[in-house]
Amino acid sequence: MYDIVVIGGGPAGLTASLYAARAGKKVMLLESDAFGGQIATAPRVENFPSVKETSGAALANNMFEQVTSCGVEFDMGRASIHKTDGGFVVSTEYGRYECLAVVIASGVTHKSLDVEGEERLVGKGVCYCAVCDGGFYKDKHVCVVGDGNSAAQYALYLADICKEVHLLTMFDKLFCDKKLTDRISSDGRIEWIKNACVTEIVGDDCVSGAVYRDADGAVTYLDCDAVFVAIGQEPHNELFSEIVQSDGQGYIVAGEDCKTSCDGIFAAGDCRTKAIRQCATAVGDGAVAGINAARYVDGIKR
Numbered sequence: 001m002y003d004i005v006v007i008g009g010g011p012a013g014l015t016a017s018l019y020a021a022r023a024g025k026k027v028m029l030l031e032s033d034a035f036g037g038q039i040a041t042a043p044r045v046e047n048f049p050s051v052k053e054t055s056g057a058a059l060a061n062n063m064f065e066q067v068t069s070c071g072v073e074f075d076m077g078r079a080s081i082h083k084t085d086g087g088f089v090v091s092t093e094y095g096r097y098e099c100l101a102v103v104i105a106s107g108v109t110h111k112s113l114d115v116e117g118e119e120r121l122v123g124k125g126v127c128y129c130a131v132c133d134g135g136f137y138k139d140k141h142v143c144v145v146g147d148g149n150s151a152a153q154y155a156l157y158l159a160d161i162c163k164e165v166h167l168l169t170m171f172d173k174l175f176c177d178k179k180l181t182d183r184i185s186s187d188g189r190i191e192w193i194k195n196a197c198v199t200e201i202v203g204d205d206c207v208s209g210a211v212y213r214d215a216d217g218a219v220t221y222l223d224c225d226a227v228f229v230a231i232g233q234e235p236h237n238e239l240f241s242e243i244v245q246s247d248g249q250g251y252i253v254a255g256e257d258c259k260t261s262c263d264g265i266f267a268a269g270d271c272r273t274k275a276i277r278q279c280a281t282a283v284g285d286g287a288v289a290g291i292n293a294a295r296y297v298d299g300i301k302r
């Protein structure tokens, strides 16, 4: 019997495990893909406090080593949760783990354009986060692809850093609040290319351009050093939908205390309803969820 099972080995889950273990709890950490989560795929991270510059993989590796050195057990597998009389059973393809409390830290994945060149050039000019990677393209030419709030915000953010910003939208309008649309339209630093369907990202070792088709079917090649894809993120909480409440987009409903609609289940990091999804906010959540899960367990044992 474990005190706490943590689902997801990204920054939030690793931090929740660290705090729970340091509070004296017996912890099992489960990961379905690769420990480290999204940050492990970031070539360079420059905004994580205390580390001036590092690779995401190195950051993730340090976190993982710190966590396992505290006695946290870990295993691979895609986890789901069932409530029992005494607590919960977390099951994966490979095992079954009884516990008193659960932290869900299942993160998100970014939606892809699914075009030629995209997957091959991830981390080599294909980016999904302007706040994370914008700094690497100072004074360079970049494209932003997307029609919503994120795309508009990415374009404005990048316009302060980059030499040239092209915003490519699928239709002739942005699906975001009017103020943002007005700012994009009037910002001389941003070229808004409407009715543009990106069909290819070009480059050998790194991005050198993007190809798009316009409403008349004409194909255009655009020189650029990076393509920022901002067509949304997807949480993957389907396995938990019967036990905790999610919002309309599939994010687990939980506030700053990381408590969910089910007593004893906590949600931390990108998988929960929140405004800013970053490594620093994920580890903040992990600390809160780890502490609150440990307190919940103490309450049961008392």
Ligand SMILES: Cc1cc2nc3c(=O)[nH]c(=O)nc-3n(C[C@H](O)[C@H](O)[C@H](O)COP(=O)(O)OP(=O)(O)OC[C@H]3O[C@@H](n4cnc5c(N)ncnc54)[C@H](O)[C@@H]3O)c2cc1C
Pocket: 007, 008, 009, 010, 011, 012, 013, 030, 031, 032, 033, 034, 035, 036, 037, 038, 039, 040, 041, 042, 043, 044, 045, 046, 047, 048, 077, 078, 079, 080, 105, 106, 107, 108, 109, 110, 128, 129, 131, 132, 133, 236, 239, 268, 269, 270, 271, 277, 278, 279, 280, 282
């Ligand atoms: C390319 C890239 C660059 C980035 N750069 C930066 C940056 O420079 N600075 C910054 O602050 N942020 C950056 N981010 C964002 C940052 O990585 C995320 O905000 C952070 O990783 C979120 O942590 P998390 O633990 O909540 O989720 P994730 O990192 O998404 O981790 C969730 C983990 O849970 C696992 N999982 C999901 N479902 C299950 C299940 N059912 N069972 C078991 N395991 C499961 C997943 O496999 C995953 O490993 C970047 C993101 C990307 C993609």
